[in-house]
Amino acid sequence: MLWLQYLGTLRTVQGGLCAIFFVLMLFGYALGVLLMLFVILGTWSLRAISQYARSRRVGWSLVFLLTVLGICIIPSIELLAGTSHLSANISVLYVGRQVIGELSGWLYASAIRPHDIASGNLFFNHTPDYAFVSSLFTSWRWWIIPCMIVLWVSALSGIYIYAKERRPLRFLVPAWIAVSLMGGYVIGWFLLSGDRLFVRRLDPFLSVLILLFVCVSICSLFHRVRFSTVFLRRSIALCILFVVSWFSMATYMSGPDMRVVSVDEFAISEFILNEIQDSSKPISLQQYISDTGEGTPLLKHFSPLFGVNICILADTWVLLPLEALSSGSIVGGNFPIGYQFGQEERISLYDTFLHGVVTTSTIHDMFAVSKKERCIVALPADDVSEGEEARITSFSSAEPIRYSGFLLWTVKDDSAGSLNIDSR
Known part of the structure; x- marks a missing residue:
């Protein structure tokens, strides 16, 4: 104009x-x-x-x-x-x-x-x-x-x-x-x-x-x-x-284009964020640069959750409010984001957890893709069978947490230290 x-x-x-x-x-x-x-x-x-x-x-x-x-x-x-x-x-x-x-x-x-x-x-x-x-x-x-x-x-x-x-x-x-x-x-x-x-x-x-x-x-x-x-x-x-x-x-x-975040999805996002804040110690800015070799990020993006060494495997509609609540510190569950903001690896892993059979190879792939030491897995409780719940629990450090219609597990990499979320 x-x-x-x-x-x-x-x-x-x-x-x-x-x-x-x-x-x-x-x-x-x-x-x-x-x-x-x-x-x-x-x-x-x-x-x-x-x-x-x-x-x-x-x-x-x-x-x-x-x-x-x-x-x-x-x-x-x-x-x-x-x-x-x-x-x-x-x-x-x-x-x-x-x-x-x-x-x-x-x-x-x-x-x-x-x-x-x-x-x-x-x-x-x-x-x-x-x-x-x-x-x-x-x-x-x-x-x-x-x-x-x-x-x-x-x-x-x-x-x-x-x-x-x-x-x-x-x-x-x-x-x-x-x-x-x-x-x-x-x-x-x-x-x-x-x-x-x-x-x-x-x-x-x-x-x-x-x-x-x-x-x-x-x-x-x-x-x-x-x-x-x-x-x-x-x-x-x-x-x-x-x-x-x-x-x-x-x-x-006539909107929204797809759908809105539900009350349960927003609640579980808040819960996950609180658990990460309570049980994780984010790395310092200097340590992040030293470990990753990346240049100094803009200081305005450096928050208390910056560099937290954990991934969140959940549905996109859980990760979106989590990104907002964490002020952009946790984007896409800390999984890689590719072309056109796609996350094919995360979606494939999530589908395996939700509809497939979780194996040791699945857990290995999750940590290989995210390059994190620990991962929180959040699945809708109604969509997880008892057998699959027991199978995922066998890879977790504790029994799953039931909150707001979701099941939460904390899974750790065998080569990393333990991060526990207490069973409730």
């Missing part, structure tokens, strides 16, 4: 601020840097077209070609980076149905699906049935379809009005960005397969851009009725205010 403001005023101060923020983004969000380069490329290209196009028709033809190029940029980056690949079997009918169904709200309004839908969540989250909570705004959802149709028509009208009023083509940057990103978003989600590293993170940027052009349409509407009666203008304003308020609340109530 600051860059767009700079284009309108060409003030040196605003340009300098844009440069400073761009440099700062290099140390933060990679997508922000990519989008800033995208905007700069569009600005430079549109300015060149505005200066060198011989006629307006030629200028608009070049703008169209530039838009096609802009639509292909994000998907091309995905393909070159190897985070996505072209889908093997592409059905035009299926793709069209999915695009219309998701962006019109039809899929969300018609039924709550049993699975999560990651695409098309620009204004409403396609919540899976295991996370859906009915409310006043979402119990009957058919109103979403006409509302979304009005929104898309308003956005397209806003883009048309904005483009029509901009005589120098270089001021078309906002409209070019919106159309290019939206086209790249559709291609990335519905024609490509894979992680979609960049496309999946475009939702908030696209939503803001679309709403900006909806605001352009609303301003144009008020401009048209400026000479009408006060009653009509106030009625229109109240209707728009009500629709926006209702729409906003429904958007908020």
Whole structure:
């Protein structure tokens, strides 16, 4: 937005601020840097077209070609980076149905699906049935379809009005960005397969851009009725205010994306943290650097639990509140975190403890992966059979603790010292 403001005023101060923020983004969000380069490329290209196009028709033809190029940029980056690949079997009918169904709200309004839908969540989250909570705004959802149709028509009208009023083509940057990103978003989600590293993170940027052009349409509407009666203008304003308020609340109530942490999961996280604090002595910062050979971490991340030599094997929904409660000192149960924040080893070990047969090899793998001396294993009590409970207990230093619907064991590495959590 600051860059767009700079284009309108060409003030040196605003340009300098844009440069400073761009440099700062290099140390933060990679997508922000990519989008800033995208905007700069569009600005430079549109300015060149505005200066060198011989006629307006030629200028608009070049703008169209530039838009096609802009639509292909994000998907091309995905393909070159190897985070996505072209889908093997592409059905035009299926793709069209999915695009219309998701962006019109039809899929969300018609039924709550049993699975999560990651695409098309620009204004409403396609919540899976295991996370859906009915409310006043979402119990009957058919109103979403006409509302979304009005929104898309308003956005397209806003883009048309904005483009029509901009005589120098270089001021078309906002409209070019919106159309290019939206086209790249559709291609990335519905024609490509894979992680979609960049496309999946475009939702908030696209939503803001679309709403900006909806605001352009609303301003144009008020401009048209400026000479009408006060009653009509106030009625229109109240209707728009009500629709926006209702729409906003429904958007908020369409989450969460997966589910929320339960009371029992939060309670067991607190319990585990208290046990670690009571029975563990964290290593010093100097000892951590000496043992691991890693550089000095930021002091703001050095907490009383820093470097605690213990891992926690539990479900993700137990480890997430534990991370928050420990102020980020215990992340992912102290198991390695890989690509896209995945923890395949931890999940595999957890599934073995919960559904498989725990053996000496399983225990060895747990310590080999975590590189810790001790590990707390937390499993839902209802999902553990008596036989499996006895088997896991045979590897533990004490009987399991029963707390808040969970069973907790402390397992130690044979080559390390003992850390006991007393049976209760």
